[in-house]
Amino acid sequence: MLKLIKLLVVMAAAGMLALAASGGAYADQLNRSVTKSGMTVHYGIVPAEQARSVDRGASEPVELASVPGLSSYHLVVALFDKATGERISNAAVSATVTGPGPKSRSRTQVKPLQEVIVNDMVTYGNYFDMSWRGRYRIDLSITRKDSAKPTNVRLTYDHHP
Numbered sequence: 001m002l003k004l005i006k007l008l009v010v011m012a013a014a015g016m017l018a019l020a021a022s023g024g025a026y027a028d029q030l031n032r033s034v035t036k037s038g039m040t041v042h043y044g045i046v047p048a049e050q051a052r053s054v055d056r057g058a059s060e061p062v063e064l065a066s067v068p069g070l071s072s073y074h075l076v077v078a079l080f081d082k083a084t085g086e087r088i089s090n091a092a093v094s095a096t097v098t099g100p101g102p103k104s105r106s107r108t109q110v111k112p113l114q115e116v117i118v119n120d121m122v123t124y125g126n127y128f129d130m131s132w133r134g135r136y137r138i139d140l141s142i143t144r145k146d147s148a149k150p151t152n153v154r155l156t157y158d159h160h161p
């Protein structure tokens with residue numbers, strides 16, 4: 001847990017995290033976490049170029065190794081069992097990110113979040129295009145290895161590049 005906090009502090013110190021949560025989940029804006037269905041989700045949005053510098057030393061899937069575009073941001077999620085405080089690994093996590101604005105401008109991206117290990121800590125992440133200023137809706141679908149039914153968590157991200 002201490003390693004996660006250190007990672008989040010480094011990211012916050014660089015001014016990389018700016019999320020709010022909604023949709024039936026509890027959000028603590030100071031530590032960027034949501035608790036739902038016995039699971040605590042810590043999350044952040046990081047500009048792609050800064051995520052690449054954090055990824056040094058990470059076991060990174062090939063799909064994440066390519067250089068993302070200028071409007072690309074990395075969604076990172078860490079999962080914990082609320083009752084035990086233990087980190088959840090081997091989960092299947094996907095994100096549906098819907099951009100701000102009218103339907104003519106907004107677009108929806110659906111991607112799996114890849115498991116990434118940094119300093120022996122499991123997180124899940126992927127890159128998303130966030131070209132527009134405004135509020136993005138992020139819907140996570142998290143299926144734990146011991147459950148067939150996914151937990152759905154809704155987040156919002158106010159993007160101000």
